[in-house]
Amino acid sequence: MNTTATASVLPVPMPGADAAEHRVQELLRANEELKQLNARLSDAQDKLMQSEKMASIGQLAAGVAHEINNPIGFIFSNFGTLERYLDDLFEMLAAYEEAESALAGSPVAARLKALREKIELDFLKEDIPTLMTESKDGITRVRNIVQNLKDFSRVDTSQKWVLADLHHGIDSTLNIVNNEIKYKAEVVKDYGQLPDIECLPSELNQVFLNLLVNAAHAIRADRGTITIRTGATDTHVWVEVQDTGEGIAKENLVRIFDPFFTTKPVGQGTGLGLSLSYGIVKKHLGHIDVTSEPGAGTCFRVTLPIRHPEEA
Numbered sequence: 001m002n003t004t005a006t007a008s009v010l011p012v013p014m015p016g017a018d019a020a021e022h023r024v025q026e027l028l029r030a031n032e033e034l035k036q037l038n039a040r041l042s043d044a045q046d047k048l049m050q051s052e053k054m055a056s057i058g059q060l061a062a063g064v065a066h067e068i069n070n071p072i073g074f075i076f077s078n079f080g081t082l083e084r085y086l087d088d089l090f091e092m093l094a095a096y097e098e099a100e101s102a103l104a105g106s107p108v109a110a111r112l113k114a115l116r117e118k119i120e121l122d123f124l125k126e127d128i129p130t131l132m133t134e135s136k137d138g139i140t141r142v143r144n145i146v147q148n149l150k151d152f153s154r155v156d157t158s159q160k161w162v163l164a165d166l167h168h169g170i171d172s173t174l175n176i177v178n179n180e181i182k183y184k185a186e187v188v189k190d191y192g193q194l195p196d197i198e199c200l201p202s203e204l205n206q207v208f209l210n211l212l213v214n215a216a217h218a219i220r221a222d223r224g225t226i227t228i229r230t231g232a233t234d235t236h237v238w239v240e241v242q243d244t245g246e247g248i249a250k251e252n253l254v255r256i257f258d259p260f261f262t263t264k265p266v267g268q269g270t271g272l273g274l275s276l277s278y279g280i281v282k283k284h285l286g287h288i289d290v291t292s293e294p295g296a297g298t299c300f301r302v303t304l305p306i307r308h309p310e311e312a
Contacts (some may be wrong), residue, residue, distance in 0.1 A: 002260045065146045072143050079136050086128065093125075145175060161308070163196040165238060166204070170228060173208040177216075184216045185243070192231040197306050203280045204304075210273035211241040211300050218245025218298060235306060236286075242299040248292040256290065272292075285309075 103109040116122075174187060181187060215226045224244040231238055248256065256279040281288045286304035 029230050031227065069143070069146050072139065076136075076139050078142060079132070079139060083132055083136075086132065102237070124229055161198050161200060162206075164199055164201040165196055166194055166199075166230065166237060169201055169205045170208050170230075170239070173205050173212065177209055177212050180213055181216045181226065184219050184276060185226045188225060188227045190227060190229040192229070194230055194232050194237050195306055197237055197304055198308050199284055199304065200280075207277040207302060208239070208241075210277045211302075213244065214273065215241055215243035215298070218243050218247075220246055224297075230308070236303050237306060238301055238303045240299055240301045242297060244297045247294040247296055248290070248298055249294055253290065253292060257288075 011087070029109045100109065100112060103112070174181070209311050212226065219226075221244075226244075227240070229240040229242070278288055281302055281304070284304050285308055286302060289301045290298065291301075292298035
């Protein structure tokens, strides 16, 4: 009886199959790397556009502030002159009042008395100085706001690093964002002794603005508190902005510096503020840290070197 042995047939690898598979894997990896590169390029482009936009806004604000500053200067100067004129007029009026008794019983005296009562001279003598003081205070406030706007929006077109007072930058920024904060929170300043640091002041002002506005937005209750603390070591300074807002969920803490990540409702945030702030702080060879507890508020701490190493 003849038996036929059945042998199992194994697939014979085609010449070059492994090389083709390897090539496909390489193409897939290259494609993935290209996607990641495009994503990073897109993020960089968005940041650059935002930076250019802020620079343009800064230039516009600085120009407007400069144009407003000139007429404000004229008005402020004229108020000072007007106050001196009024002092002279009141002195002359007092002399006339002293001489008025010599005209008693005459028609002129009766006419003067009627005119005094008609214009309420005694009230005018009290109210005019008050009006002048309030108006001068108002002009001074406008002048300070314009100066703060100029300080805040100063554009470092030459990118020259200068020695600057961080407290001055924080105060200027607070005046700029006052309308954003005053209805939401009380600002508490706990300033330490800070040396002037080597920095680009307008860029750090942008960091402070982002942190302060975010702190105000985080407060959803009727009113909260924003505390600003500063301090220094031998080589670094630090600035803390702490709020009593809703806090940040733990799963979001690792993403808050990512471009376009935001927990704000649609239309209320671009998600670029903290990302740009992170980049600015890194550019200054510093670091920014955050601690937060849902329901208990958030604290951002910016640490910056006082001087930059020469090799940097």
